[in-house]
Amino acid sequence: MTGCDHCVVRNRAICSTLDAAELAALNQISHHRDLKAGQTLAWEGDESFQVANVIEGVLKLSASLSDGREQIVGVAYPSDFIGRPYGSQNRQTITAITDVRLCTFRRADFERFSANHPDLEHKILQRTLTELDRARQWMLLLGRKSAREKLASFLLEMSERLADSGCQSRAMPTDQFGLPFGRQQIADILGLTIETVSRQLTELKKSGLIELPDNRKVVIKDRKGLEQMTDQSGLGR
Amino acid sequence: MTGCDHCVVRNRAICSTLDAAELAALNQISHHRDLKAGQTLAWEGDESFQVANVIEGVLKLSASLSDGREQIVGVAYPSDFIGRPYGSQNRQTITAITDVRLCTFRRADFERFSANHPDLEHKILQRTLTELDRARQWMLLLGRKSAREKLASFLLEMSERLADSGCQSRAMPTDQFGLPFGRQQIADILGLTIETVSRQLTELKKSGLIELPDNRKVVIKDRKGLEQMTDQSGLGR
DNA sequence: CGTGGCATTGATGTGGCTCAACGATAGTGG
C-alpha cells in the first residue's frame, strides 16, 4: 500500500493538518479504489457506507426525479472530499465522470478517527461551509439566470476550478482549458436542455467571446465580455 | 442578561451538547438582539462579523443580481444557526422575515470558544451537512421542476418545517399552517414570478388539493395528491 | 373615504423546450 507521503493531494486534501504519526494511523484504515468513467460510487437514497478523498479524476453529484430528469448538484475534483459522513443516507448519487482514483474509508472507521482529531473535523467543516456557499450561489443561477447568463457563468467558473487543480496555491484562472463534461452534463449542471446549451455556445462563439477548438476544449477570448454576460442578458435595457 | 437555562431553543440549538459550566461560559460572550421584520442582519459580500442562534422568528438567506433579481437560498427557523463562521465573508444577505429574536456572538469570540469545544463544532458540522443536502435537493427543484411541481413541493416542505418548530422531537407534518412568507417571497424561493405563484395556487385550490382561508394560511386537503404533483406535471404521460 | 400595499386575473409575448433531421467523429468488422 502506497504511503501518504507520496500522495499527490497530500497538501490539499483534508489530510493536510495531520502529522506523520496521525497520517500513518489514517493510512491504516484507507483503501485505494479506482473507478472507470461512468461508474457510480453511491446511489441517492442508499445507506452511506464509505467516504473518500478524490486523488485523481472528476465526479458528479446528482439528484434526479422518477421520470429521469436529472440535476447535477455538485462536482468533485482532486483533493475534494466526497460521501456523507455523520449521516446514514446518501442524498445524492456520486458518479465518476472521468476515470477516477480515490482514497476511501469505511464511514464508521473514518468517523471514529475524526472524533479524536478535531483538526481534521475542522477541515471538513470548512470545506462543507464553502460547498454550501457554492451551492447557494448556484441556486441563484438555476432560479434566476437566463440560458445565456448560465453558460457565461459556467465557463468562467470552469476556468477557475480547472486552473488550481494542479498546484496547491490559488492559481489564476486559465483562458484555455479542457472540459471534463459532455454537452448533456453541462445541460444537467445548468438546468437546461442539450440543444439550448449547444445553441448558446455557438452564439458565444459567433459573438467572439470564446472559441471551441473541439467539443471538449474552450478558449476564452474576451473575459471581460463574458463576465458582463453573467448577469445581464443583452446589455441593452 | 437572561440565562440559557430558560432559553426556549436550549435543547434544539447547537448549545444542546454543552453542560452547565460551558453554557455559562458561552453565555458570557452572547448578546441578545431583536430584529423587526424586514431588517437585514448581514449583506452579501460584507465581512462576516457575527453569527447567531435564532430564538424566535424566521429569516431568509438570499442572493441577488445587480439588476435586482433575487433568489432566496435558505430559510432559518428557531434553533437554527446563522452567519458564516470560519470565513471572512458573508455570501448571502440575511434578512428578518418576521420579527426575530437572536442570540448573537461576535464571530471571533465564537470561533475562539468553539476551538475548545469539539462537540459544539461537531454539531455545527452536522447542521451544515444537513443544510448542504437540503440546498442540493432544492437545486433539483430549481433546475428541473415545473411551476406546478415547485408549488406542490414547497407546500409539502412547509408543512414539515413548520410542524417541528415547536417541540424537540421530530413531529408529524401539519395539514394546516400559516405561511411566514408573502407571495413575492414564495416566488423568490421557487425561482418564479409572483403571478405564476398566484395562478398555480388557485389551480391547486380548484382541483381540491388545498384550501387557502386567507393569504397566509394553507390547508392541505389531499396530501397524497399533492405528493404526486411534486414530480409529474400532469400524471398523464 | 381615500390611499397604499398585496394578491388575483386577463391578455399578450417570448425564451427555452420538444421533436426531428442532419453532421461529425470514432470504433468495428469484413
Add this chain to the structure above:
DNA sequence: CCACTATCGTTGAGCCACATCAATGCCACG
C-alpha cells in the same frame, strides 16, 4: 480500406409554459 453503426453535437421549425404588462380586487389603516 471502406461501409456500418454508435455516440455525440449541431441546426431548424414549431409550440408551450412561464414571463411580462396591465387592470382590477381586497383589505388594513389613517
